[in-house]
Amino acid sequence: xxxVTQSPTHLIKTRGQQVxxxxxxxxxHDTVSWYQQALGQGxxxxxxxxxxxxxxxxxxxxxxxxxxxxxxxxxxxxxxxLLGDSALYLxxxxxxxxxxxxxxxxxxxxxxxL
Amino acid sequence: xxxxAQPEDxxxxxxxxxxxxxxxxxxxxxxxxxxxxxxPNRGLQFLLKYITGDNLVKGSYGFEAEFNKSQTxxxxxxxxxxxxxxxxxxxxVRDYVSGNTPLVFGKGTRLSVIA
Numbered sequence: 001x002x003x004v005t006q007s008p009t010h011l012i013k014t015r016g017q018q019v020x021x022x023x024x025x026x027x028x029h030d031t032v033s034w035y036q037q038a039l040g041q042g043x044x045x046x047x048x049x050x051x052x053x054x055x056x057x058x059x060x061x062x063x064x065x066x067x068x069x070x071x072x073x074x075x076x077x078x079x080x081x082l083l084g085d086s087a088l089y090l091x092x093x094x095x096x097x098x099x100x101x102x103x104x105x106x107x108x109x110x111x112x113x114l
Numbered sequence: 115x116x117x118x119a120q121p122e123d124x125x126x127x128x129x130x131x132x133x134x135x136x137x138x139x140x141x142x143x144x145x146x147x148x149x150x151x152x153x154p155n156r157g158l159q160f161l162l163k164y165i166t167g168d169n170l171v172k173g174s175y176g177f178e179a180e181f182n183k184s185q186t187x188x189x190x191x192x193x194x195x196x197x198x199x200x201x202x203x204x205x206x207v208r209d210y211v212s213g214n215t216p217l218v219f220g221k222g223t224r225l226s227v228i229a
Contacts, residue, residue, distance in 0.1 A: 033216065033217070041221055043158070056216050090158065099146075099210070100163075103158075103160070103217055
């Protein structure tokens with residue numbers, strides 16, 4: 001049973017560039033959430049996708065956008081990168097219902113912005 | 115809005131001794147509470163959760179947590195610590211008011227178990 005997979009695992013970008021991160025959810029899961037984890041901090045909620053639509057959004061600027069595909073996989077896009085966007089980006093999958101279920105996390109994509 | 119506080123940045127414990135990692139929460143409705151563990155350069159792994167029922171919840175790797183509604187706490191415990199338990203631990207809460215609210219995490223507590 002494949003868990004949550006993310007790609008790439010590491011990447012380096014320069015300020016102003018754009019980046020796309022990818023996530024495949026755990027088999028059977030229909031909901032994908034993205035989190036940003038800065039060094040020494042807890043994960044911060046970016047947004048959640050279900051049925052190919054953004055359902056909830058955290059306190060992130062619209063430079064952060066996403067997409068969910070019919071096979072439930074998802075992408076996170078960040079435009080006009082800033083130094084402060086350097087972080088570990090975590091994808092988590094779950095079932096929409098019931099909402100008592102835990103999130104299953106991937107290993108993350110570590111983004112470094114120079 | 116829901117929030118989680120982990121008052122200790124670091125907890126040190128000797129191998130074989132009991133350990134406690136503290137967590138308090140704030141929600142407007144009923145809380146769904148979770149503990150996750152993160153090893154270096156890895157994602158988060160689920161340990162246990164409290165949804166309803168018995169206040170003492172048992173989870174993976176011998177960990178347990180006690181839900182205390184009056185103190186709004188959900189402390190993680192283990193009777194006998196192992197060196198391999200050394201990691202970063204996160205408490206998280208979801209506020210079930212209505213619908214599907216996001217999981218909110220604390221800033222984490224680094225557990226160091228010394229042989």
